[in-house]
Amino acid sequence: MVLDSLSDSLKGIIRKISGSSYIDKDTIKEVSKEIQRALLKADVNVKLVLRLTKTLEDRAMNEKPPAGMTDQDYIIKIIYDELLKILGQNVNFELRPQTIMLVGLYGNGKTTTAGKLARFFIKKGFSTALIAADVHRPGAYEQLYQIAKEVNAQFYGEKDEKNALKIVKNGLNATDAKIKIIDTSGRDSLDEDLIKEVREIKESVKPDNVLFVLDATMGQQAGPQAKTLNDAVSISGVIITKMDGTGKGGGALSAVAEINSPVYFIGTGEHMDDIEIFNPKKFLSRLLGMGDIDALMEAVKETNFTEEEAEESLEKLMSGKFNLKDMYDVWEKFSKPGLLKKIFGSLPLAAMPGGDKINENQIDEANEKLQLYRVILDSMTYEELENPDILNPKRIRRIGIGSGKGENNVRALLKEYRAMKNNMKMIKGNRNFKKMLKASIKSGNFSLDDIN
Numbered sequence: 244m245v246l247d248s249l250s251d252s253l254k255g256i257i258r259k260i261s262g263s264s265y266i267d268k269d270t271i272k273e274v275s276k277e278i279q280r281a282l283l284k285a286d287v288n289v290k291l292v293l294r295l296t297k298t299l300e301d302r303a304m305n306e307k308p309p310a311g312m313t314d315q316d317y318i319i320k321i322i323y324d325e326l327l328k329i330l331g332q333n334v335n336f337e338l339r340p341q342t343i344m345l346v347g348l349y350g351n352g353k354t355t356t357a358g359k360l361a362r363f364f365i366k367k368g369f370s371t372a373l374i375a376a377d378v379h380r381p382g383a384y385e386q387l388y389q390i391a392k393e394v395n396a397q398f399y400g401e402k403d404e405k406n407a408l409k410i411v412k413n414g415l416n417a418t419d420a421k422i423k424i425i426d427t428s429g430r431d432s433l434d435e436d437l438i439k440e441v442r443e444i445k446e447s448v449k450p451d452n453v454l455f456v457l458d459a460t461m462g463q464q465a466g467p468q469a470k471t472l473n474d475a476v477s478i479s480g481v482i483i484t485k486m487d488g489t490g491k492g493g494g495a496l497s498a499v500a501e502i503n504s505p506v507y508f509i510g511t512g513e514h515m516d517d518i519e520i521f522n523p524k525k526f527l528s529r530l531l532g533m534g535d536i537d538a539l540m541e542a543v544k545e546t547n548f549t550e551e552e553a554e555e556s557l558e559k560l561m562s563g564k565f566n567l568k569d570m571y572d573v574w575e576k577f578s579k580p581g582l583l584k585k586i587f588g589s590l591p592l593a594a595m596p597g598g599d600k601i602n603e604n605q606i607d608e609a610n611e612k613l614q615l616y617r618v619i620l621d622s623m624t625y626e627e628l629e630n631p632d633i634l635n636p637k638r639i640r641r642i643g644i645g646s647g648k649g650e651n652n653v654r655a656l657l658k659e660y661r662a663m664k665n666n667m668k669m670i671k672g673n674r675n676f677k678k679m680l681k682a683s684i685k686s687g688n689f690s691l692d693d694i695n
């Protein structure tokens with residue numbers, strides 16, 4: 244995916260900050276330098292990078308973390324805040340009848356995106372029309388016509404007409420569709436005629452939205468060209484295409500920052516369903532390897548742990564002073580089918596040692612093990628659960644037979660139990676992870692930007 248290398252670099256920086264024992268001016272300078280390097284490597288505009296890291300340094304040097312928050316957490320929060328400013332505000336695209344005009348540079352994916360948007364709105368119950376106003380690229384008419392057929396959208400075009408504005412006006416009059424999407428000619432911003440054409444259409448039909456379609460793999464030239472287009476037609480929003488590509492992505496980010504318009508959607512492939520609503524917070528949380536706190540909250544809620552129970556279980560687990568009964572209680576809540584997958588899928592694993600190595604099958608294995616161990620624990624007496632030290636070979640043999648799972652599985656469970664006690668002591672040392680997990684369970688809607 245685009246920005247993968249930036250994501251890896253930033254995750255590494257986050258891990259380093261989390262693992263540092265103290266934060267001083269040198270650490271802040273070093274973190275700032277590393278972030279500069281990561282952003283420049285991702286092709287983000289130099290001025291933007293310097294502006295971002297200067298703000299980051301100023302804040303890190305002069306602001307004090309709120310009570311209960313470590314310096315490390317607070318630096319991570321500042322990085323998150325400043326990067327979020329580049330991605331723009333979280334504005335939802337209004338789902339109502341409207342006329343949308345797509346503008347963009349050659350080959351950035353306007354025509355394809357017109358089809359994706361049409362399908363997106365048709366799925367939401369809006370009749371949609373596609374208007375072919377790209378009168379310069381041979382084949383654009385046919386391409387949009389085929390796409391309209393594929394997504395069951397109305398289509399309007401005039402094959403031999405060279406006056407784009409005339410086609411648009413006729414098209415808007417000819418359709419009663421709730422959503423009208425105008426696909427314009429590709430722009431190379433140095434071409435005055437094309438800019439004039441798009442400006443005329445904008446001023447004449449006054450579309451509700453002018454969306455700039457931008458290829459995520461565009462380099463630095465994206466910024467100035469976005470600015471020229473924006474000066475001509477006042478872009479109201481951005482759609483970044485080809486996020487499934489392998490480009491660096493920084494050029495697109497710089498262009499978005501340059502025109503300061505919200506990114507509403509991202510294109511993630513060539514097919515008509517490969518479009519997603521863009522959520523800057525979620526996107527950035529994943530980019531920084533912080534998982535998706537909201538999804539974690541949903542999953543933890545499904546354990547119907549009360550806050551106090553979650554807090555108490557967590558305290559006990561983290562203290563390392565828990566017995567098989569405590570472990571049974573926690574496992575019983577978390578062994579709901581699919582729940583572990585949700586929890587691990589949303590945990591900030593990058594912040595845990597080796598955490599980012601956890602994959603799908605390991606989560607499935609953990610699930611199977613949970614079910615197996617619950618059966619074994621069900622065959623233990625209350626005394627054995629409370630005090631596992633009394634489990635001698637005779638008792639182990641009885642439990643193996645009683646549970647039908649055999650002695651080896653009973654021994655494996657006890658080995659796992661002892662290892663878990665040691666691991667929990669280790670995680671206990673990782674204050675950041677514990678604090679994030681406790682806070683997310685306790686507050687119910689914890690997210691990094693709620694820390695004030």
Ligand SMILES: Nc1nc2c(ncn2[C@@H]2O[C@H](COP(=O)(O)OP(=O)(O)OP(=O)(O)O)[C@@H](O)[C@H]2O)c(=O)[nH]1
Pocket residue numbers: 347348349350351352353354355356377380383427428429430484485486487488509510511512513517
């Ligand atoms: N992988 C990938 N390819 C995309 C995406 N969006 C568009 N494309 C491809 O990019 C190429 C150009 O897309 P078009 O929609 O024809 O571009 P255009 O902006 O209409 O081209 P002009 O009219 O010349 O400006 C096509 O091969 C599309 O399939 C995307 O999100 N991911």
